[in-house]
Amino acid sequence: MSKSLKNILGISVAALIFTSSTTTMAGERLGIGSLVSKSVIAGWDIDARPDGHGLPKGSGTVEKGEEVYLEQCAACHGEFGEGAGRYPVLMGGYDTLTTADPQKTVGSYWPYATTLYDYIRRAMPYGNAQSLTTDEVYSVSAYVLFMNDILEEDATLDAQRLAAIKMPNRNGFILPDPRPDVKKTACMKDCKTRIEVKSFARKVAVTPDVKKPQ
Ligand code: HEC
Numbered sequence: 001m002s003k004s005l006k007n008i009l010g011i012s013v014a015a016l017i018f019t020s021s022t023t024t025m026a027g028e029r030l031g032i033g034s035l036v037s038k039s040v041i042a043g044w045d046i047d048a049r050p051d052g053h054g055l056p057k058g059s060g061t062v063e064k065g066e067e068v069y070l071e072q073c074a075a076c077h078g079e080f081g082e083g084a085g086r087y088p089v090l091m092g093g094y095d096t097l098t099t100a101d102p103q104k105t106v107g108s109y110w111p112y113a114t115t116l117y118d119y120i121r122r123a124m125p126y127g128n129a130q131s132l133t134t135d136e137v138y139s140v141s142a143y144v145l146f147m148n149d150i151l152e153e154d155a156t157l158d159a160q161r162l163a164a165i166k167m168p169n170r171n172g173f174i175l176p177d178p179r180p181d182v183k184k185t186a187c188m189k190d191c192k193t194r195i196e197v198k199s200f201a202r203k204v205a206v207t208p209d210v211k212k213p214q
Pocket residue numbers: 001068069072073074075076077087088089090104105106116119120124125126127140141144
């Protein structure tokens with residue numbers, strides 16, 4: 001979700017940079033548009049990568065984050081991150097991912113803590129996005145991580161500390177490939193020279209018979 005949004009924004013920033021020099025000429029010639037300044041691009045270029053690249057300078061605490069959270073987030077996400085109504089739950093769900101009813105939360109599912117900063121800075125509070133200061137985003141990120149037992153109550157968060165956090169599901173996206181054919185090793189010598197077709201998908205009725213074109 002946030003990843004695809006990030007991709008879209010990433011592409012648009014790249015496109016702006018790429019086109020700025022070529023469009024200047026066309027723009028001047030046709031008398032339309034204006035050159036995009038570095039400060040305008042900076043306003044769009046707010047993504048934080050998993051390794052922390054792109055996180056701004058600043059810091060926040062769990063303590064301050066609690067204030068921000070109760071004022072600006074709890075109405076939708078619940079006082080303890082349990083989610084009000086059908087708004088997303090932000091904590092817990094550990095050990096549920098492999099069950100029939102997985103609860104995917106920041107704590108149980110998200111592989112990188114830096115994404116939390118990126119997401120909150122970009123999209124929250126819902127309906128009033130990008131209204132928080134840098135330090136408020138660090139603080140409220142710290143508070144969400146505290147609700148998930150990932151940070152202690154007295155913790156302080158900045159770019160370096162956030163990037164150093166190892167989320168519980170960090171390795172949950174790298175699974176052994178269960179398909180039997182990937183287990184076979186590739187033949188490197190004395191291999192068959194002729195490949196035979198032993199069966200057709202048509203036989204098990206997954207491919208309709210196709211008549212050869214006249
Ligand atoms: C008006 C209701 C509302 C408020 C207030 C609000 N949120 Fe949200 N939040 C949402 C909704 C709706 C989504 C899901 C958005 C989507 O999937 O596109 C969401 C998603 C999230 C997620 C991602 C959850 C997940 O696992 O996908 C996080 C993290 C989050 N909000 C944090 C915050 C924080 C921190 C604040 C306060 C600064 C906040 N939200 C304020 C409604 C709200």
